[in-house]
Amino acid sequence: MPLIERVTIAGVGLIGGSLGAAMRRAGLATHVLGFGRTARNLQVAQSRGLIDRIVTDVAEAADVDLIVLAAPVRSCAALAARFRAHARATTILTDVGSVKASLVADLEAVWDPSRVVGAHPIAGSEASGAGAARADLFARRLCILTPGPQTDPAALALLRALWEGVGARVEAMPAATHDAILARVSHLPHVVAYALVRALASRTIDGRSILDYAGSGLLDVTRIAASPAEIWRDIALTNRPALAEALREFGVALDDLARLIERGDAVGLERALQDAARTRQHLVGKA
Amino acid sequence: MPLIERVTIAGVGLIGGSLGAAMRRAGLATHVLGFGRTARNLQVAQSRGLIDRIVTDVAEAADVDLIVLAAPVRSCAALAARFRAHARATTILTDVGSVKASLVADLEAVWDPSRVVGAHPIAGSEASGAGAARADLFARRLCILTPGPQTDPAALALLRALWEGVGARVEAMPAATHDAILARVSHLPHVVAYALVRALASRTIDGRSILDYAGSGLLDVTRIAASPAEIWRDIALTNRPALAEALREFGVALDDLARLIERGDAVGLERALQDAARTRQHLVGKA
Numbered sequence: 001m002p003l004i005e006r007v008t009i010a011g012v013g014l015i016g017g018s019l020g021a022a023m024r025r026a027g028l029a030t031h032v033l034g035f036g037r038t039a040r041n042l043q044v045a046q047s048r049g050l051i052d053r054i055v056t057d058v059a060e061a062a063d064v065d066l067i068v069l070a071a072p073v074r075s076c077a078a079l080a081a082r083f084r085a086h087a088r089a090t091t092i093l094t095d096v097g098s099v100k101a102s103l104v105a106d107l108e109a110v111w112d113p114s115r116v117v118g119a120h121p122i123a124g125s126e127a128s129g130a131g132a133a134r135a136d137l138f139a140r141r142l143c144i145l146t147p148g149p150q151t152d153p154a155a156l157a158l159l160r161a162l163w164e165g166v167g168a169r170v171e172a173m174p175a176a177t178h179d180a181i182l183a184r185v186s187h188l189p190h191v192v193a194y195a196l197v198r199a200l201a202s203r204t205i206d207g208r209s210i211l212d213y214a215g216s217g218l219l220d221v222t223r224i225a226a227s228p229a230e231i232w233r234d235i236a237l238t239n240r241p242a243l244a245e246a247l248r249e250f251g252v253a254l255d256d257l258a259r260l261i262e263r264g265d266a267v268g269l270e271r272a273l274q275d276a277a278r279t280r281q282h283l284v285g286k287a
Numbered sequence: 288m289p290l291i292e293r294v295t296i297a298g299v300g301l302i303g304g305s306l307g308a309a310m311r312r313a314g315l316a317t318h319v320l321g322f323g324r325t326a327r328n329l330q331v332a333q334s335r336g337l338i339d340r341i342v343t344d345v346a347e348a349a350d351v352d353l354i355v356l357a358a359p360v361r362s363c364a365a366l367a368a369r370f371r372a373h374a375r376a377t378t379i380l381t382d383v384g385s386v387k388a389s390l391v392a393d394l395e396a397v398w399d400p401s402r403v404v405g406a407h408p409i410a411g412s413e414a415s416g417a418g419a420a421r422a423d424l425f426a427r428r429l430c431i432l433t434p435g436p437q438t439d440p441a442a443l444a445l446l447r448a449l450w451e452g453v454g455a456r457v458e459a460m461p462a463a464t465h466d467a468i469l470a471r472v473s474h475l476p477h478v479v480a481y482a483l484v485r486a487l488a489s490r491t492i493d494g495r496s497i498l499d500y501a502g503s504g505l506l507d508v509t510r511i512a513a514s515p516a517e518i519w520r521d522i523a524l525t526n527r528p529a530l531a532e533a534l535r536e537f538g539v540a541l542d543d544l545a546r547l548i549e550r551g552d553a554v555g556l557e558r559a560l561q562d563a564a565r566t567r568q569h570l571v572g573k574a
Binding site for chain 2: 074122123124125126142173174177180181182184185186188189190191192193194195196197198199200201203205206208210211213214215216217218219220221222223224225226227228229230232233236237240243244246247249250251252253254256257258261262264266269270271272273274275276277279280281283284
């Protein structure tokens with residue numbers, strides 16, 4: 001018997017579409033319904049088999065066992081409010097957002113808090129849309145769940161089974177802990193990459209467009225700056241305090257290196273770079 | 288007939304070793320001699336066929352048609368001075384350093400300036416050593432030559448033929464132009480990546496080591512921070528003025544984004560990220 005009878009995925013982009021595909025492949029739900037704002041993207045999702053069918057009626061979309069909000073973070077609360085009037089008393093609400101504390105609080109304000117479970121599968125990329133979705137996106141990746149004090153243990157267990165069912169490793173932690181960690185290992189690097197591209201864009205030197213001289217290093221560093229602006233605008237604004245702190249910490253580390261360079265401190269600079277190189281050499285993606 | 292009779296590659300790491308392998312494969316030199324400070328690395332180079340043989344005697348190493356300095360930037364001038372006493376009057380001196388103006392000036396101070404040609408193949412990676420070298424490293428990559436007013440056109444032509452012979456595209460430009468461009472598209476991203484790793488290393492939140500939550504985005508952004516500290520210490524210190532300017536420009540771009548986030552300016556932030564995403568989406572490695 002499938003884990004879930006009916007599920008609606010609201011937003012069938014890279015994450016939502018991949019979740020639909022993975023659930024269908026694993027037989028986790030009897031009906032995977034796709035709901036969204038862009039008809040074209042929904043059609044891509046249907047034609048690629050990411051969902052069983054498209055639902056355009058809010059009432060029908062809400063009449064399910066589980067709703068997965070997979071829209072930009074700042075659209076989620078309004079979307080939940082639209083579903084609320086038509087949902088069952090027992091409908092569980094979850095999301096896949098990269099920011100958790102304030103988003104989950106907003107969802108709990110419009111939904112029975114015992115039926116809300118925040119989730120964040122750490123499996124994005126700079127790609128986006130249903131066309132980029134794939135059923136194995138979550139295989140061996142980490143999905144963080146952020147249950148609150150009011151979360152029904154059964155709802156939490158369902159989400160754990162769902163994410164493990166699509167191949168993810170699941171770890172539960174407080175939403176604030178999630179936000180502080182992700183501000184540093186994900187949101188900060190995105191802002192840094194966007195800033196780096198902005199610093200170099202359109203710059204010419206001696207009549208030469210400097211981006212014509214980009215090597216593989218610059219391509220790596222800036223890859224995530226190709227990520228969808230709308231999604232990262234919402235993440236940055238929603239996780240503002242933690243991100244501001246992370247930016248300050250990065251600023252200190254950057255100033256430290258700049259000072260070693262300016263001073264010509266060869267010994268100190270080599271030691272600093274060596275420490276970083278060793279750390280990076282041992283870093284492998286776990287999330 | 289090969290382009291060159293005898294060549295010495297001083298430093299058979301990733302770049303020097305790959306150049307040896309590529310020259311041997313293309314039959315560009317009759318004798319490719321390897322000279323270096325680390326016996327173990329030289330042995331790896333020889334056993335991998337990157338060089339014809341190891342030369343430990345400075346006099347023998349200098350008695351060649353071409354010397355390629357492929358050591359950390361700040362070791363090159365002293366190395367050239369050691370070779371000088373034993374070199375032929377006609378021996379051409381080149382290098383592969385990521386910084387050109389001050390390095391070439393230092394080489395010209397100890398060598399016949401007409402026989403000095405600065406070169407920079409933009410083909411590195413975070414890998415290093417003879418074990419990472421490969422004959423196709425320069426295929427379709429850009430090699431920048433920085434001849435000065437005194438450079439003998441025949442010496443420049445030889446270097447152009449050499450780099451084209453190993454598959455590179457060659458572009459000549461003034462050394463100062465090279466340094467200003469590379470400060471931005473290469474040296475700056477390295478310092479940013481090193482700083483990012485340093486900001487995150489050893490940081491725990493709520494008892495969790497945050498690097499355990501690194502996703503593919505962070506791995507991409509920080510990949511080049513695994514590069515050899517000694518090489519990048521020398522590059523940063525040698526290209527100090529241009530790098531300091533690039534760091535200031537990056538600081539402005541980062542502060543701009545931080546301000547948009549702090550202000551909660553959703554429209555301005557989305558526009559800024561969108562511009563960067565479009566630029567990055569169109570960016571392909573040309574160097």
